[in-house]
Amino acid sequence: MGFFQVINHGISKTAIEDAFVSSAKFFDLPNDDEEKKKLTSNDIAKPVRFEGIGSSSSDNNNDSKDNDSKVSKEFIKLYAHPLQDWIHLWPDHPSDFREKIRNYAMEMRKIGIKFKIVEAIMESLGLSPNYLRDKIEQGMQILVINKYAQCYGLPSSSTFINTLGAAPHSDHSIITILLDNTPGLEILDHHSKAWKALPAVKCALTVLVGDHLEVLSNDIYESVLHGVGLSHRNSRISIGSFQSLAMGDMVEPALELVDQDNPKRYRANSFEEYLKHLSSKQPKPYIESLKI
Ligand SMILES: O=C(O)CCC(=O)C(=O)O
Numbered sequence: 001m002g003f004f005q006v007i008n009h010g011i012s013k014t015a016i017e018d019a020f021v022s023s024a025k026f027f028d029l030p031n032d033d034e035e036k037k038k039l040t041s042n043d044i045a046k047p048v049r050f051e052g053i054g055s056s057s058s059d060n061n062n063d064s065k066d067n068d069s070k071v072s073k074e075f076i077k078l079y080a081h082p083l084q085d086w087i088h089l090w091p092d093h094p095s096d097f098r099e100k101i102r103n104y105a106m107e108m109r110k111i112g113i114k115f116k117i118v119e120a121i122m123e124s125l126g127l128s129p130n131y132l133r134d135k136i137e138q139g140m141q142i143l144v145i146n147k148y149a150q151c152y153g154l155p156s157s158s159t160f161i162n163t164l165g166a167a168p169h170s171d172h173s174i175i176t177i178l179l180d181n182t183p184g185l186e187i188l189d190h191h192s193k194a195w196k197a198l199p200a201v202k203c204a205l206t207v208l209v210g211d212h213l214e215v216l217s218n219d220i221y222e223s224v225l226h227g228v229g230l231s232h233r234n235s236r237i238s239i240g241s242f243q244s245l246a247m248g249d250m251v252e253p254a255l256e257l258v259d260q261d262n263p264k265r266y267r268a269n270s271f272e273e274y275l276k277h278l279s280s281k282q283p284k285p286y287i288e289s290l291k292i
């Protein structure tokens with residue numbers, strides 16, 4: 001279905017809790033706070049940027065204009081690898097933001113790349129566990145911290161079809177590792193074509209298949225359409241760690257997965273190209289634009 005959940009991952013509870021507390025403190029700063037004002041931008045190419053509630057751009061490639069107008073979330077996007085290139089651009093208050101978010105980013109990188117997740121995915125495809133290892137290690141990591149507004153007066157069964165937190169989209173990444181402080185993510189089940197709420201497993205990491213994994217696996221893995229509804233119960237914070245190759249590195253179907261019966265289904269493309277696609281505001285989802 002394009003995602004899996006990981007438990008017993010060994011990431012310290014403190015690192016996770018600290019990242020959520022520090023993120024909440026950032027979002028709680030008043031909107032005319034200097035730091036927020038300085039980082040506010042809807043230029044998607046910016047390595048660090050904040051967007052407050054009600055703005056009209058989005059980092060998701062197939063949020064439609066109609067959906068955008070209803071979206072009720074704010075977020076901060078942070079390039080996070082190589083850390084030393086970016087951390088000085090991150091907010092420096094709340095005073096512990098850089099430290100706590102850096103720790104979190106490093107934990108996500110460790111579990112995603114240095115340990116088993118990417119390796120296991122490569123192995124499951126019949127590729128060497130080290131496939132693209134160096135490129136992935138030197139690749140990009142982007143953190144997106146989202147805060148969804150609490151929405152009073154909603155029926156408890158409301159879904160994002162009615163009231164959007166994040167419009168349906170797939171991520172551009174190879175994988176995205178997500179954590180949230182309250183449930184809300186829904187995914188489209190390819191088989192039944194129904195939207196389903198993700199199982200709420202305490203402390204589980206949710207790993208989403210991104211477009212670039214669909215490409216490199218030549219359609220064995222399919223990236224997952226996902227979105228977020230708003231809750232009447234409480235506001236929600238989620239932190240996604242997007243793992244990709246470097247900006248200009250080309251991603252294409254692994255040659256080992258291409259033969260006469262399984263021709264190449266996608267053209268080679270890069271993260272840089274994805275950004276261009278986003279800025280062009282084409283309605284076509286990025287992954288569709290890559291299909292041969
Ligand atoms: O908030 C979530 O659970 C999902 C966020 C998301 O899909 C994204 O930032 O790309």
Ligand SMILES: [Fe+2]
Nearest residue numbers: 169170171226
């Ligand atoms: Fe996403």
